[in-house]
Amino acid sequence: MRVGDTVRRPRGRSAPAVDALLRHLEAVGFAGAPRPLGVDERGRQVLSYVPGVAAARPLPAYAVTDEVLADLAALVRRFHDAVEGFVPPPDAVWAGGSYDDAAPELVGHCDITPENVIFDRGRPWALIDFDLARPVTRLFDVATTLRHWAPIADPIDRDPRQRHLDVGARLRLFCDVYGLAAKERRRLLEVSRLRFGRSYVAMRARARTEGGAWARMWEDGAGERIRRAADWLDAYWDELDARLR
Ligand SMILES: Nc1ncnc2c1ncn2[C@@H]1O[C@H](COP(=O)(O)OP(=O)(O)O)[C@@H](O)[C@H]1O
Ligand SMILES: [Mg+2]
Structure with missing residues (x-):
């Protein structure tokens, strides 16, 4: 689900590892992936919305x-x-x-x-x-x-x-x-x-x-x-x- 500039997704078992992966991609300057923005009040994975x-x-x-x-x-x-x-x-x-x-x-x-x-x-x-x-x-x-x-x-x-x-x-x-x-x-x-x-x-x-x-x-x-x-x-x-x- 899209909420403003973010996307909320059900948080599966691999979400912490995926967030670490996305943080790494951000740190090394790889632009082609969503940014991890944590967990929302309903426990969903929050990602940046990728335009396009x-x-x-x-x-x-x-x-x-x-x-x-x-x-x-x-x-x-x-x-x-x-x-x-x-x-x-x-x-x-x-x-x-x-x-x-x-x-x-x-x-x-x-x-x-x-x-x-x-x-x-x-x-x-x-x-x-x-x-x-x-x-x-x-x-x-x-x-x-x-x-x-x-x-x-x-x-x-x-x-x-x-x-x-x-x-x-x-x-x-x-x-x-x-x-x-x-x-x-x-x-x-x-x-x-x-x-x-x-x-x-x-x-x-x-x-x-x-x-x-x-x-x-x-x-x-x-x-x-x-x-x-x-x-x-x-x-x-x-x-x-x-x-x-
Ligand atoms: N971060 C994002 N930015 C833009 N669009 C997204 C993003 N995440 C998901 N979407 C849109 O939602 C659709 C389904 O999301 P996705 O993360 O691929 O979940 P799944 O395939 O597991 O249902 C995508 O095909 C895309 O159209
Ligand atoms: Mg998909």
């Missing part, structure tokens, strides 16, 4: 252009560079979820969907909704972002404006602008495949234990969409892999 619009679905035409994907890659890179030096409080509790096998390198956002990116005059400039942030690799956060933005999805599950996109070219563009090392780039599809399997299990568990919106998302077919995306990735693997080399 989130790219809600159905996606506007500007949200699927290569220019916006390149801007997003640069934004994710700046976020990663800014968050890299963050030392979480020793008692930090982060959201659960899928993960990469490699040792965590930073606290990733882990949910960079169009709904969680704020645009100003058609350009993405900020990330919101850090509820799923957790220690992961850079590559894992990149894979999650590309799942939604390339997108790595079966065309039948994509937003109408994403159906015609050249996913291989977009994976490459994102990696180029982000500056993903060659070794990481070769692991992108592998990590995406691993993530699908683990996200399926993690989302099913969350639907059971947390209910609410998570249960509705699962009943609405989130699991089947993950399965179809994984099948689509396997079917186009060689073609996508060639574009990343």
Whole structure:
């Protein structure tokens, strides 16, 4: 809920850790995230309102252009560079979820969907909704972002404006602008495949234990969409892999 220049959100288990993360981003001068403003009289998390619009679905035409994907890659890179030096409080509790096998390198956002990116005059400039942030690799956060933005999805599950996109070219563009090392780039599809399997299990568990919106998302077919995306990735693997080399 918006209240003046602030946003009030239910305060989940990971809110103290997320507030510490947002304080770090503010301290190092990263502008593209809300500022943490504490807790209100009703126990809600208070954040600064980030001016602009989130790219809600159905996606506007500007949200699927290569220019916006390149801007997003640069934004994710700046976020990663800014968050890299963050030392979480020793008692930090982060959201659960899928993960990469490699040792965590930073606290990733882990949910960079169009709904969680704020645009100003058609350009993405900020990330919101850090509820799923957790220690992961850079590559894992990149894979999650590309799942939604390339997108790595079966065309039948994509937003109408994403159906015609050249996913291989977009994976490459994102990696180029982000500056993903060659070794990481070769692991992108592998990590995406691993993530699908683990996200399926993690989302099913969350639907059971947390209910609410998570249960509705699962009943609405989130699991089947993950399965179809994984099948689509396997079917186009060689073609996508060639574009990343
Ligand atoms: N700090 C913020 N500044 C501007 N808009 C926000 C902010 N936080 C949330 N919103 C708006 O509210 C929507 C839902 O909030 P979000 O934090 O993403 O919660 P959730 O996805 O968990 O419901 C966002 O897509 C965005 O439109
Ligand atoms: Mg959100």
